[in-house]
Amino acid sequence: xxxxxxxxxxEVIEAGLIIGVVLAAARGVAGRGRVxxxxxxxxxxxAGLLAAGAGWLGQAFSGNxxxxxxxxxxxxxxxMLGWHTVWMARHGRALAAEVRSVSEAVKRGERPLAALGIVxxxxxxxxxxxxxxxxxxxxxxxxxxxxxMVGGGVLGVASGAAVxxxxxxxxxxxxxxxxxxxxxxxxxxxxxxxxxQAIAFLQQAGLAELWTSPLWDTSAWLAEDSITGRFLHTxxxxxxxxxxxxxxxxxLTLAVIFGLSRLLAYVPPQRAPLASAS
Amino acid sequence: xxxxxFLAFSLLLLAAVPAAAKAAxxxxxxxxxxxxxxxxxxxIVPAGQPVELHIKNLDAxxxxxxxxxxxxxxxxxxxxxxxxxxxxxxPGRYPFMGEYHEKTAHGVVIAR
Numbered sequence: 038x039x040x041x042x043x044x045x046x047x048e049v050i051e052a053g054l055i056i057g058v059v060l061a062a063a064r065g066v067a068g069r070g071r072v073x074x075x076x077x078x079x080x081x082x083x084a085g086l087l088a089a090g091a092g093w094l095g096q097a098f099s100g101n102x103x104x105x106x107x108x109x110x111x112x113x114x115x116x117m118l119g120w121h122t123v124w125m126a127r128h129g130r131a132l133a134a135e136v137r138s139v140s141e142a143v144k145r146g147e148r149p150l151a152a153l154g155i156v157x158x159x160x161x162x163x164x165x166x167x168x169x170x171x172x173x174x175x176x177x178x179x180x181x182x183x184x185x186m187v188g189g190g191v192l193g194v195a196s197g198a199a200v201x202x203x204x205x206x207x208x209x210x211x212x213x214x215x216x217x218x219x220x221x222x223x224x225x226x227x228x229x230x231x232x233x234q235a236i237a238f239l240q241q242a243g244l245a246e247l248w249t250s251p252l253w254d255t256s257a258w259l260a261e262d263s264i265t266g267r268f269l270h271t272x273x274x275x276x277x278x279x280x281x282x283x284x285x286x287x288x289l290t291l292a293v294i295f296g297l298s299r300l301l302a303y304v305p306p307q308r309a310p311l312a313s314a315s
Numbered sequence: 316x317x318x319x320x321f322l323a324f325s326l327l328l329l330a331a332v333p334a335a336a337k338a339a340x341x342x343x344x345x346x347x348x349x350x351x352x353x354x355x356x357x358x359i360v361p362a363g364q365p366v367e368l369h370i371k372n373l374d375a376x377x378x379x380x381x382x383x384x385x386x387x388x389x390x391x392x393x394x395x396x397x398x399x400x401x402x403x404x405x406p407g408r409y410p411f412m413g414e415y416h417e418k419t420a421h422g423v424v425i426a427r
Binding site for chain 2: 040044088091092095096100103104116120166167170171173174177178237238240241242243246249250251256260261262276277278280
């Protein structure tokens with residue numbers, strides 16, 4: 038039962054961290070609860086489908102189906118997160134100043150909430166499918182321990198959700214301006230981490246055998262499998278022994294997001310006092 | 316305009332990553348998973364040579380072959396099989412595990 042708890046808890050945390058940051062980043066925006074909930078539901082439905090089709094996917098594309106799928110959804114998530122970051126750079130300053138009337142932006146339909154919803158769905162889809170496959174295997178094995186393991190699984194979901202909530206509350210307890218800056222930074226790093234992960238999957242499939250030697254190894258200082266290591270892996274893409282191509286993807290994603298944010302950010306025109314009113 | 320610029324950049328990134336021609340013949344190793352135990356669980360591979368692990372899952376339920384040391388993560392469906400490509404390894408020990416049955420499904424790749 039403990040084993041099941043740990044396994045499910047780990048998977049839920051990996052999705053929960055992303056959901057927590059996304060929720061915090063969308064704070065103050067009307068409709069974010071609905072979009073994130075829809076994302077979670079869509080992700081759960083997708084997780085079931087992915088688990089059911091795992092055998093088929095594993096054989097598709099000459100056995101590379103799973104890696105290609107992972108790389109595709111991770112790249113999609115990178116795009117969505119990057120888009121949101123650039124959007125916030127463009128409009129964020131105006132938003133921070135008028136957080137009370139942020140619903141204006143929603144009414145104008147400009148805020149890419151859908152992008153965040155898609156990211157949430159992808160996160161739930163990826164981790165959820167692993168939970169489904171694990172619990173399905175447990176159920177299939179049957180026996181007296183099965184119920185204990187399902188119970189462990191339920192505990193895993195509950196405790197994972199609890200940790201996510203704590204992290205979210207911690208984030209939103211920060212003053213608004215600092216919180217937006219922090220979540221903006223986290224989202225950018227998260228996007229870069231996902232890009233590097235996508236590359237790793239392509240390398241795993243043998244589709245990108247370029248610069249594959251690890252450039253360093255910090256496992257002695259922070260093991261990727263440790264709790265902190267996993268947290269940092271999900272939040273900022275920490276890898277103990279990244280190779281050249283993964284680093285390049287990480288750096289390029291950061292460069293593109295930062296570059297576009299700088300390029301497209303502009304200061305909203307000053308609100309002149311109503312001197313011109315006649 | 317923002318969105319299309321972004322898409323363009325991403326496409327450029329994808330296009331700039333060529334799939335390099337295989338420099339060396341990969342070392343192939345077959346691994347079987349039965350009753351949630353990997354056989355062999357100690358895999359000796361030559362260092363400095365790319366490795367291909369061909370994993371066959373003889374169990375009825377899926378297992379996730381997971382190794383952060385090898386940077387590999389793949390779900391092998393029940394009664395299914397999968398191949399993971401590993402980059403040329405420096406001499407050393409690289410543990411791996413079946414994430415769903417860690418207690419019994421684990422092993423190590425030894426590069427020398």
